Amino acid sequence: MIETERLLLREYTPDDYDALYEIMSDPETMQHYPAPFDEERTRRWIEWNLDNYAQYGFGLWAVVLKETGEFIGDCGLTLQNIDGEMLPEIGYHIHKKYQKRGFAKEAARAVRDWAFLNTKYRALYSYMKYTNEGSRRTAEAVGMKKVKEYPDPKNTISYAFSVTREEWIHKKEKDGTDNS
Numbered sequence: 225m226i227e228t229e230r231l232l233l234r235e236y237t238p239d240d241y242d243a244l245y246e247i248m249s250d251p252e253t254m255q256h257y258p259a260p261f262d263e264e265r266t267r268r269w270i271e272w273n274l275d276n277y278a279q280y281g282f283g284l285w286a287v288v289l290k291e292t293g294e295f296i297g298d299c300g301l302t303l304q305n306i307d308g309e310m311l312p313e314i315g316y317h318i319h320k321k322y323q324k325r326g327f328a329k330e331a332a333r334a335v336r337d338w339a340f341l342n343t344k345y346r347a348l349y350s351y352m353k354y355t356n357e358g359s360r361r362t363a364e365a366v367g368m369k370k371v372k373e374y375p376d377p378k379n380t381i382s383y384a385f386s387v388t389r390e391e392w393i394h395k396k397e398k399d400g401t402d403n404s
């Protein structure tokens with residue numbers, strides 16, 4: 225369980241299906257994906273993350289509001305194929321009614337810190353379709369810079385963003401207790 229100022233990140237359970245389906249089946253939310261998810265794909269998303277927890281000790285975690293316990297999306301670490309390499313990726317999805325309130329940044333920064341403290345990865349990545357400005361700006365807010373632009377059959381062009389462990393340590397030292 226990861227706690228931030230306003231959020232808790234916890235493991236998915238099959239009970240999250242209905243709330244997750246509302247997000248992943250929404251065409252507007254999923255406009256930068258090849259297609260919105262159907263029921264089967266949403267079920268597999270939860271199963272994939274339960275497998276990730278068992279296999280790697282991390283995955284995408286359910287993001288819930290501390291105040292109400294409401295499920296508002298997910299954020300976490302998974303291994304993703306980024307231009308042919310399997311790399312640790314911070315991913316995020318937030319329900320459209322909660323977007324643009326800083327929740328993705330807050331969750332993704334906590335995942336970045338968790339990953340550098342609990343894994344040995346030397347760098348963390350986020351990748352997205354070139355049109356996905358919200359995702360790109362969330363990556364930047366986590367301290368990532370664009371490291372690659374490459375053709376990707378599902379995205380036409382994908383951008384890869386990354387922050388290294390050294391950059392993260394340097395920023396933490398510079399900022400003192402600042403949480404960004």
Ligand SMILES: CC(C)(COP(=O)(O)OP(=O)(O)OC[C@H]1O[C@@H](n2cnc3c(N)ncnc32)[C@H](O)[C@@H]1OP(=O)(O)O)[C@@H](O)C(=O)NCCC(=O)NCCS
Nearest residue numbers: 317318323324325326327328329352357358359361362365
């Ligand atoms: C990407 C996503 C998770 C961002 O969630 P969010 O909670 O709205 O993000 P935040 O409020 O923390 O904002 C993070 C930054 O992105 C910017 N941003 C958020 N949505 C944006 C949008 N639609 N267009 C442009 N900028 C956007 C914010 O202004 C903020 O920038 P700043 O740091 O310069 O202030 C959300 O839009 C989403 O769930 N999208 C659909 C799923 C998706 O595409 N996930 C990424 C897959 S690669």
